[in-house]
Amino acid sequence: MLSNSTTPFTEILFDSRVGTTRWPYGSGVWSKKEWVLPEIDNDDIISAFEGNSNLFWAERFGKKFLGMNDLWVKHCGISHTGSFKDLGMTVLVSQVNRLRKMNRPLVGVGCASTGDTSAALSAYCAAANIPSIPIANGAFVLSIDTDFDGCMKLIRQITAELPIYLANSLNSLRLEGQKTAAIEILQQFDWEVPDWVIIPGGNLGNIYAFYKGFKMCEELGLVDKIPRLVCAQAQNANPLFQYYRSGWKEFKPVKANTTFASAIQIGDPVSIDRAVFALKNSNGIVEEATEEELMDAMALADSTGMFICPHTGVALSALMKLRRNGIISSTDRTVVVSTAHGLKFTKAKIDYHSGGIKGMDCRFANPPVSVKADFGLVMDELKNFLSRR
Structure with missing residues (x-):
């Protein structure tokens, strides 16, 4: 309306x-x-x-x-x-690119991540030739013995001390x-x-x-x-x-x-x-x-x-x-x-369908059926499968 x-x-x-x-x-x-x-x-x-x-x-x-x-x-x-993280990262990295062209004191961009955020950040920073501190695309990687919450605490402390731009969703540009x-x-x-x-x-x-x-x-x-x-x-x-x-x-x-x-x-x-x-x-x-x-x-x-x-x-x-x-x-x-x-x-997905997840019934698994390379045996398995459809 x-x-x-x-x-x-x-x-x-x-x-x-x-x-x-x-x-x-x-x-x-x-x-x-x-x-x-x-x-x-x-x-x-x-x-x-x-x-x-x-x-x-x-x-x-x-x-x-x-x-x-x-x-x-x-x-x-x-x-x-x-991942959907690209939607926010294009905006954040574009703004950092703009600020660097304006000679603002930013040496790079950093984030805490379990994977998707760092993948998006590193790709977009690589496209802009901006140093990044997540996981791939020429990024500087720190593997730290803590979980995401511990990494988040550290990156917030680091960006408060160094001219590194914080790229997590705490940033409204994302x-x-x-x-x-x-x-x-x-x-x-x-x-x-x-x-x-x-x-x-x-x-x-x-x-x-x-x-x-x-x-x-x-x-x-x-x-x-x-x-x-x-x-x-x-x-x-x-x-x-x-x-x-x-x-x-x-x-x-x-x-x-x-x-x-x-x-x-x-x-x-x-x-x-x-x-x-x-x-x-x-x-x-x-x-x-x-x-x-x-x-x-x-x-x-x-x-x-x-x-x-x-x-x-x-x-x-x-x-x-x-x-x-x-x-x-x-x-x-x-x-x-x-x-x-x-x-x-x-x-x-493979672990689920092969029943390889400990303690999980995997009720809807669809495991492969092993059969020898014999035409008759293959046909028997196919007929058995199709009869259940």
Whole structure:
């Protein structure tokens, strides 16, 4: 619903840039430059034309396992370095590139990371010839004997002492890029608002970024409401879930245990306050998933044509619980945000389907069938398989 005369122009402008080769507007982020970082010169932008990711109609998964006809998966992991972190990193590194051209005292960019953030940072910094301190692409790497929360504490201390720019989601520039995924969802639905958006949460900048994108569209009159947000956490790293279950009484960091959803293995998220704000103002919910639940959900999703990461498994597991409890109805339009590409987690998939995960039943495993190189034996196995279909 449009509330002022400027919104049709905004829709036409943003929609006209989708898929263009005009620099830098072919990027899903920079196609919305006026809402992201309007003052930056186009020549200073560092982009790999990230964003514009597929909004996949998960028809078979929805109907088969949830009794839903309107389930969608926003594949943000189909991006330059294989995760949604590219959306924020293009903005942050572009601004650093701009500042260095202005001779500001910045020698490099650093981050704490379990993988995705550092991959995005190193790639974009390499494109800009900016020194970076994460994991690849010519970056200077420090392997430290602590977890993500310990690394986060150290990088904040270091950037306070050295002219190194902090690249974690504590930096608001990252959120400016990530919020564009919410705007893309609205564009892909012809500016109609889904009922629910479910997002995996670790450091929690992403849940706030999605809220910010949806809220901005509401305030500018492009839509007349925002969706209800769900933050899905792994049970092994669930401080937000525990805070939510306490009725928001007291936040207590936790010691994050190992989870297959490694990018959200965070016990003391830096964006906790912003995440709580987003959830409270969207009538949101927090749910969790055990390791077995998230791996089962990933296997079920893959069996219906997807190829998702464990973090998306966390979000799908949360959706399955909310459906069973009747909170999300069969007719609700629901979007699950997939944050990374499944190819980053092939070992976890192989271990699951080979039954190689200790203490896990792997109920939906699809192990290979060993057979000798004999035509008759191969035909027997194929006939046996096809008879069960």
